[in-house]
Structure formats: structure tokens, C-alpha cells
Amino acid sequence: MTERISELEYLKKTALQKFAYNFTYFFKSIPQKFIGFFKAVLPAFFLRIWLVIKGAGVTVGTAAKNGDWKTRVSFGVMGFSQLARGQIVRGALFLLSEIAFIFYMVCFGWSQLALFPSLGYQLPERGHYDEATGAWVPQVLGHNSQLILLYSILTMLVIVFFVFLWYENVKSGYAAQELQEARRKLPTASDDVKELLDGQYHKTLLALPLLGLLVFTILPIIFMIFVAFTNYDVNHQPPMQLFDWVGFDNFAALFSGKVSGAANFGNAFGRILLWTIIWAVVATFSCYLVGIIVAIMINKKGIRFKKLWRTILIMTIAVPQFISLLLMSQIFDNEGIINIMLKNWGWIDKSIPFLSDGNIAKITIIFVNMWVGVPFTMLMVTGILMNIPEDLYESARIDGAGPVKTFFTITLPYMLHVTTPYLITQFIGNLNNFNVIYLLTGGGPLMSEGASGGAGQTDLLITWLYKLIMDQKLYGIASVISIIMFIITAVISLVLYNRSNAVKNEEDFM
């Protein structure tokens, strides 16, 4: 089923049919891509890592075999080879980093890492009054599983970084020896600095950004992945309680709908997942289509005040989103201005529950999202519209095509062709669209059948996650959900990016 049809047959189709074909093909090919990911992409990834490690091993091996005693000493005492050969600054830096590392491990890192397998066993005790001595025995501070986990990850990262430094040390020490043997001048400290501003400039530029990435993105993500395998929840909260490893229990609990220590989830997960995907598709395409149509209308020859129309729409981008969304939640309230006006005009007797009835709320949210999103598309599309070759329209007109037909056979396919990357980012952004849902309905109204883990009918996975963490403190389950979200996003975007690469060449359009 997932074999593509032949090139010839593909070219026979009209642009719209091509789009429809690509669309269905995309969904049909998801399972295949999924298998492909585990069969091809993942092994290739590990193979690359293995090759890098192997390469490093070979370098170290040569250094050990051919190195003189100075180089060999630097295997243990970092920077020795460089220091002994007169590269004082470089050698000193290596030596200092080794001392700092040992200091860190002895004073702090090792004790945390040792507790990592158990995540701590010492429960805190309150102080008690000792009558014999007539004094309070201070309370015992227990282990804090959370901090142990966090510090352990930190220590692991430090170790990885240190191993990398050590490797660089061996490499540079051996390089210094080779240079000396070849009777060439060793680079001095100022040469090093010059090199860092030129040949090695990327290291200078990227050091700080990558440090930020490591601490503020990678460390938390690793933490989150680990938490998914613990029973960290409302009944296991540090510092008064410990939590522990539980293997895959959280995954099992989520899919069976039975989560211990909290309200039963029932089918909440499945329902929310379904709505999240429907939402992402509808939200993305509604903004996209309406945005294009509006842009076409504004761009049309003979329409005046183009700038005015654009400016009005762009207001939404300029005003901070949370303000407009909070305002919208008031406007669409049961006692909000829309209901009041409709009542005053005598169009309705009872308030329309724009945000408090599940199904109506979903529609309202999609409309509000269009209000937020259409200007972005309009703005982006305006420039591209002018790039569509005029003769395409001309020939369509001669063939007697009306505006609707022109739109579907020329404008839309061209747009889809050019703006696929934009659509992908929009789609992924909508999967994780926290603001619109949270500020409008807060995910509500609640699902009716009590056993839903606090999930509301308009909740996306991301807002549900927020509730699970903030209100219910089910950290373990929440981590599992975010891992699942990651897999969904990753698979969808990988597949989409591949598709968009495949259709990149210009000839494919038309």
C-alpha cells in the first residue's frame, strides 16, 4: 500500500490531486517511517557514536604506544606533557581542571552518585527531647530523592565533560611531543588565543551558548526522563518522603487507566490525545487557509487602503498574546459582553455557554485561535503571493477558470509547495499550544465521568500535563506523558521534514 505510484502516473494528476495523494500517502506511510526509524535511523545514530568513540580510542592508543615518558605521565597528571615542554598556560589549565574535578568528586559528586541506585534511604526525623541530658537532639536530615537525582545527573554530565577534557589533554600532549620531535615551534599561549579567534573560532563562539543549553535544556530533560521511571507523586514527595525506581509501572498505569495514589484516569489519556491531534490539524489549517484568503483579498488589484487593512490585522501580533487571550475569556464569558449584547438585541434568551460547554468551547477556541493566528499567515503569505508567476493566472483565465478554481489549482498548491516548513512548525507549535487553551478555558469544562484525572474536555496534553504537575503532583505520570508527546512530535516532524525535502525541487510544482 505504501509504495509510491510511478512517476508517470504522478505527473498525470492535477495539482490538487497531487496534494490529495501526498496527503493520504503521508498518513499511510507513518507506520513504515516508524519502523524505519527503529531499523535504520537509530542504528545509524549509534554506529556514528561508536565510530567517534573508536576514533578517540585509536588516538589515545597511539599516544600511549608512541608517547615518551612525559606524554605518558600526562595520562595521570593532566597537562604534564605541555608543562614539561613549556606550554605553561595550556598545561596549567589542564592541571587545574583535573584538580577541580577531583575536588568536586571527593567533596560532593561521589556521595551523590553512590545514592543514585537507591535514590536515598534515610527518612528525615523530627528532633526529639532527650530527658537524660535535658536538651533537644537535633532532627536528622533525611535524604532528598529529588536532589539526589538532580545532583547525580549533574555529576554524570561533569564526568562526561571531564572524560572529554582528558581526551583533549592526551591529544594535545602527544601533539606537543610530535611537534618537538619534528623540531618545530610549539604554539604559545598567545598563539592559542589567536587560534581561538580564527581557526578554532567556533569553540569561542559556541562555548557559552552550549553551556546554557546543557544546564537549562539537556539537564532538565534527562531529569524528566529519569523521573518517568520513579514513583514520584503526591504520596512520595521530598523532603519528607522518599521516592524510588519503579521501572515501567508508570507506562503500564497510564495505558491501563489505573493510576495509584490519584483519581482514576479512565480513558482520559486517549480522549485528550485524540482532541490534541484534531485540534492541531484544524487549528493549523484554519489559520492557514483563512490567512491566505485574506491576503489574496487585500492584495487584489483595485482594492484600496491595503496598508490600513494589514495594519488592523497586525495589531494582534503587536499586543501581547496573554492580554488578548485573557480579554477574550472575559468577552466570551457567560456574563460577557457578547452574550449581553445578543440578549439586549433580543436574539437569545439564555446565555450561550461559549466557554463552559465542551463542544461549543472547542469551536470558540478554534475561532479565537484564528483571530490570533490569521494575521501571522497573512503577513507571511503576502510576499510570496506576489512571486506567483502572473502568466499562470493569465492562462487559467483564458481557460475560463473562476476565482475559486484558480485558488485551488494555482494559489493553494503553490503556497503549500513553498510554505511547508512554516506549516510544520505551526503544526508542532499547535500540538503544544499552551497559552490559547490555558488562558481561555483552563482546559475546562471537566470531563463528566469523575474518573478522568482532573482532565477537562478542551485540555490538550500539554495543559493536562500542567495540571498533573501543579495540582495533582503526579510527576512520574506527567513525565511519561511528556515522553509520549516527544515521540509523537518527533515522528510527525521527521516524516514531514522528509516529505518536504522530497518535494523541494521546483519542477514538482505544476
Next chain:
Amino acid sequence: MAKKLRSKKAAERTTNAVIYIILIVISVIWLFPFFFLILQSLRGEPGLTPGYFWPKKITFDNYIKLFTDKTPFDFWRWYGTTLTISVVVTIIQTTITLVTSYALSRLRFKMRKPLMNLMLVLGMFPGFMSMTALYFLLKLMKLTQDFGIVGLILVYVGSSCMGYYISKGFFDTIPRSLDEAARIDGASRHVVFLKIILPLAKPIIIYTILTSFMAPWGEFMFASLIFSGNTKYFNVAVGLREMLQRENAPKYFTRFCAGAVVISLPITILFFLLQRYYVEGVTGGSVKG
């Protein structure tokens, strides 16, 4: 022939008329919330939305009270907090983004491709799931509550290198022959970056400044976590939402509207002044594959 032309012209006129009507309807829909916001901020009568549209009494009281009434909501302080965060974040984030995208666009090193892939993958994790871990990390460094501003800045700035995409796209379009000519003249890569690329990158620098300046004004999720419960430390987003919480809403709704206007005005003006660069950034970044 002439008749046919005239009928064609008439048809054209009707389409245009229809389009005008649609555009006017759209404009009304798009402007209505802002109009409503301004009206409500001038409303003299207290309470949530009253049963009518036009306020009975127009007054600037809400604006005056917003700045003079320090309890329970110290708006001045919120404003100061947010402005500080915004300015610092703008400076650091712009630097990091430019530096990263220059390195990824112009320099060639072994880890370039893997690094870009890594950032792509990292971007797919639901951002705030890492919030809890980050929160404890900041708590360890005592950067919540009293020093929450520092903590927030660190968080906003921390992963800004992941936003390299758009400016890298821009750097890619600057012809490489410029660099090469300078390098032949003996300029180091550092000099090339500072003296040749940066001056050419003005549009994208302004775009980066604009977006990173605007973002902290609307940031809500993390700020509410870091300042949890302590109203005086809030940034404007968390503060204004606090005004609309259940028990506050009837009393402070009009003041919320005034606050919203006060915040939106400078940002909107700034945005319209620099709009050209924004459009360039958005169009450039989103169509390149």
C-alpha cells in the same frame, strides 16, 4: 464588444464591493476586542462587564489608581521587574542567537551537523516539562522569590541558542565571497564576524532584538512558578492574571483593562516602528527549507 467589457467591469465592481464588505467585517472583528478593552479601561462604574456596551461614566481613575494604589497590587513594581527582565534578556539573547547562528552558518567544524540535529530534537520535548527540574535547580542556587528576576532571566536566556534558525537563514544569504576577500587580506574569522557580517546583518539583528524584547512581556508559565504566590515580585503577565482571578475579577476588571492598555501601548508602538524588519524575518525564516 463594448457591452461585454462594461459587464465585465460591472462584475469586477461587484467582486470588489463584496471584498470591501468582507474586509470591513474582518476589521470590526479584529478591532472589537481592543476597542472594548479601551472602553472598559475608561469605565467609571465598578464590576465585571455590566449589562451594556457604552460606559455610563468615562474617567481616567483606573489608570491613576493603577499607579498610585500600591496594595494589594503594585503595578509600578511589576512594570519595573518586567522591563528589567526584558532589557537584560534582549541583550544576552541577541548576542547568543547571533553568535550561534554565525558559527553554524559560516564556520565549518566536525560537530556542526550533529549539533543542529541535536537542537532540532531537543526542541521537540514539551518545553515546560523541564520546568520542575529547572525550578529545583534555581531553588538550589537560591534564585527564586527574592532573586527570582535573575532566575527568570537565566531560564529565558538559557536555551536561546536553539532559536538560531531564522538568523542562520539570513547569514546564509550573505555572499561568502565577502568573507573570503577579507580573509585573503589577513583578517581573522573574529574580525570578519565583527567588521563584515554584523554590519550587514542589521535587519536580522533588529528582528532578534524585537522578538526577544517582546517575549518576556507575555511570559506567564514560568514566572508564575518562580514567584509563586508572592504578588509583589510578579511580572506584568502573572500580575494581570492575578487581577482576573475569581475573587479579584469583579473589583479589578476595569483596572486590569487599564493595565493591559499601559503594557500594550509601548510594545505596539515599538512593533509598528520596526514592523518592516519583523516582516522580513518572518517571511525569510519560514519559507526556507
